[in-house]
Amino acid sequence: MKKELYIIGAGSVGGHIALNIDEYSDKFNIVGFLDDDPEKIGTEQFGFKVIDKVDKALDLKTAAVVVGIAFPKIKRLLLKKLASNSSLSYPTLIHEKAWVSKSVKIGGGCIIYPGTTINFRSELQDFVVINANCSLGHHTKVGRYSSFAPGVCTGGHTTIEEAVDMGIGVSTLQDIRIGRESTIGGQSMVIHPVEAKSAVAGVPAKTIE
Ligand SMILES: CC(=O)SCCNC(=O)CCNC(=O)[C@H](O)C(C)(C)COP(=O)(O)OP(=O)(O)OC[C@H]1O[C@@H](n2cnc3c(N)ncnc32)[C@H](O)[C@@H]1OP(=O)(O)O
Numbered sequence: 001m002k003k004e005l006y007i008i009g010a011g012s013v014g015g016h017i018a019l020n021i022d023e024y025s026d027k028f029n030i031v032g033f034l035d036d037d038p039e040k041i042g043t044e045q046f047g048f049k050v051i052d053k054v055d056k057a058l059d060l061k062t063a064a065v066v067v068g069i070a071f072p073k074i075k076r077l078l079l080k081k082l083a084s085n086s087s088l089s090y091p092t093l094i095h096e097k098a099w100v101s102k103s104v105k106i107g108g109g110c111i112i113y114p115g116t117t118i119n120f121r122s123e124l125q126d127f128v129v130i131n132a133n134c135s136l137g138h139h140t141k142v143g144r145y146s147s148f149a150p151g152v153c154t155g156g157h158t159t160i161e162e163a164v165d166m167g168i169g170v171s172t173l174q175d176i177r178i179g180r181e182s183t184i185g186g187q188s189m190v191i192h193p194v195e196a197k198s199a200v201a202g203v204p205a206k207t208i209e
Pocket residue numbers: 131149150166167168183184185186187188199200201202203208209
């Protein structure tokens with residue numbers, strides 16, 4: 001029997017999952033969205049109803065939930081709130097056209113979009129979103145809640161800590177560490193370690209104000 005699946009966030013990530021769930025898994029029936037935007041509640045988005053606010057998930061019993069939100073800090077805040085409902089489960093969704101090497105470890109609640117490749121001995125913690133056409137080099141480590149926009153390429157042994165926002169088309173040199181809660185601007189080439197809670201951009205990536 002298929003399990004009921006709620007999608008949190010009726011935005012671009014949630015919409016992508018709603019429209020393409022059959023390419024991720026045949027184990028779920030989407031019930032609808034939960035979203036805090038009052039203008040969306042009661043409307044239909046991407047073919048499914050926006051049923052209620054996110055808090056509704058606190059009352060659900062044994063449902064599966066996908067957090068369709070890319071912004072790491074919003075994702076983290078929301079998941080900390082939902083942690084009080086221990087009956088929720090968070091499946092990891094990997095698109096059928098992603099390639100994941102043997103020996104890769106992927107935590108719960110992750111979303112891996114099509115076209116992405118993840119090379120050997122990489123590790124993704126919980127609630128990581130990897131958008132389309134990313135290439136994660138061998139031994140890449142990604143901390144929980146971090147998100148990659150499309151086209152991010154990591155060199156081997158890159159370490160990305162918790163809740164990092166990797167902008168569209170970012171690349172990293174091998175052996176780079178990016179500190180927690182940092183933001184990396186689109187199309188940046190990261191060649192030096194990035195301190196926690198900083199914003200860097202450019203080629204090579206430098207701190208921006
Ligand atoms: C499918 C999808 O749509 S996924 C989402 C795709 N979108 C992204 O990935 C967005 C990535 N975001 C960015 O690159 C943003 O510019 C950020 C987050 C790095 C910075 O945004 P803000 O904090 O608003 O910075 P702001 O626009 O004020 O720019 C600050 C300075 O950094 C520079 N800067 C900003 N982004 C970049 C960048 N990507 N590369 C080089 N320089 C940049 C600006 O030119 C500016 O420089 P100045 O002070 O000399 O004029």
